[in-house]
Amino acid sequence: MAKYSYTLPDIGEGVVEAEIVAWHVKVGDVVNEDDPIADMMTDKATVEMESPVTGVVTKLAGEAGDIVNIGSMLVEFEVDGDVASDDQSSETDSDPISVTPAEDIELAPIKTETTKAEKPAIEAAAPPKAAPVAPKRMGAQSSSKVLASPVVRQRARELGVNLERVKPQADGRIRHSDLDAYLSYGGGAAHGGRAADEDIKVIGMRKRIAQNMAESKRNIPHFTYVEEINVSKLEDMRKEMNANRGERPKLTVLPLLITAICRTLRDYPMLNARYDDEAGIVTRSGAVHLGIATQTDAGLMVPVLRGAESMNVWDMASEIARLSEAARNGKARSDELSGSTLTLTSLGPLGGVTTTPVINRPEVAIIGPNKIVERPIVENGAVVIAKMMNISISCDHRVVDGYDAASFVQDLKRKIETPVFIFAD
Structure with missing residues (x-):
């Protein structure tokens, strides 16, 4: 030996x-x-x-x-x-x-x-193996037929949860969020009552996120500006485009919003930039390399939509879907997760009324669209039902003035509320 x-x-x-x-x-x-x-x-x-x-x-x-x-x-x-x-x-x-x-x-x-x-x-x-330790609760071992990662299996064993009783996601796999949902909705109550306290070591992607967010808040003086936008006409245009898309991918509002952002950035280059505070240099990017904040099982990742300003909405829709899937499956390459010049973060259907997003350092701005909701507004003296969306922008006050951020959002609003301007040179 x-x-x-x-x-x-x-x-x-x-x-x-x-x-x-x-x-x-x-x-x-x-x-x-x-x-x-x-x-x-x-x-x-x-x-x-x-x-x-x-x-x-x-x-x-x-x-x-x-x-x-x-x-x-x-x-x-x-x-x-x-x-x-x-x-x-x-x-x-x-x-x-x-x-x-x-x-x-x-x-x-x-x-x-x-x-x-x-x-x-x-x-x-091989040294003799110790006798197996009984789980803390339930006593059932997770089935080998269940699709779950080793980390999820280990956590389930420690909690005494039989993974066969946990509802998986659409792809058949069980993730930490599914285990959390099982415990939150009484999965543990029937087998020993209240779940025990759990100490979770901050490691891996969660540790990186914690470090990056702490550095961003520690070093960047943030300010956030919020505006509401009537997206009724934009939604009508999107539906019409989808109805006539043929073999092209179905459009969400995201490619249209990104196109509007790219067109508006032409007049606000100070927002599409990276700030090296140690060297005291702001690099304004000629291209828009847009980071798309994406939630994954491992934590928040930001795949980069490179050259977004030169894409049409159909190509953009395909690339966004590809990058998001690659990030969630852990197949995104290093160059697809770095080099962004501006980030867009959205909670999708969770939306919320407004957000105050944290800047993805060393960028100087981050844009956060919120959920689209129908509500009454006054238009030409009459009350009408409109589809409204709040949009937030957080900026680095060392580089971007409040007036510039507000002007950018107002110009973006005009394009979105009259969407023909999105495609007009």
Whole structure:
């Protein structure tokens, strides 16, 4: 038997360290070559690491939330025969890795298989496993037939929840939100009453979000301006365009709103910019690289709609759908999650009356459309029912004056309320 030390390989240009998001193995586990062993998060993506050998796990680099430097030991194995350590083997560096979100890594339990020749040696080397610990409540184990990630399964085990009783989402998978909903609506009450307090370590994407938001609020003096807009004519135009779209994608209000924003930005370049406060330089972008804030199971991500000002609404609709899906499935590339010059954030049907969005640093502005609602307004002295939408803009007061932000929103309002101006040069 021999020891094999697997060091964290170079998993991205410029990456010097990665955070442990989740372990798929523990000390004493027998793993096969190419089995998933850990999820490691860099600045831009979560990477699933795979075992380079077949053997028994004897040591792990740390626990979820810890940082591991590139080239440092990640996992130590006991293997059959003499195998060069990872840092001595050139072959290991070419091991494939796949970028996935922490929630979508594995939809079924890992099946450990070994050849007849390997099995006796590995079993002999494996330390005796501790007796299984009974769950805290319910006593039911989650079924292997249920589609859920290892993190969700572990949490369900700790809560004593049988995942077969939890309603999955449309794709058949159970996520943390589904588990929360089950517990919130009495899922735990019938099996032991009130749910126990739960300490959740802030790691992975949630940790990055926390850090970014804290930096933004700490460094940027925000101000928010809100206006209401009558989108009745815009909605009528959207319905007519959809009725005659042919094979093109169905339009939501978002591509039309983004087109109006891009046209209006021509006269307000100070909003489509990035501020390097350390260098004291504001870079006004000639192109509109619009970040689309997207809620995913792993947290808020911001895929970037590049060159939005040059797209027609149909191409834009397709690209928004593609980017959103890639972000939710963890397939968005690094370059698709960086380089935005302005961000748009919307809660969709949740909407709300107004929002005060936090700027996506180092950008200088963020726009937040709210839910469209029908309500009475006075128009030409008469009360009519109109489709109304509030829109918010938060700006960096070091770079953008209140007058400029208000003027931008008023010009945007005129285009939206008379939508022919959206497409008029």
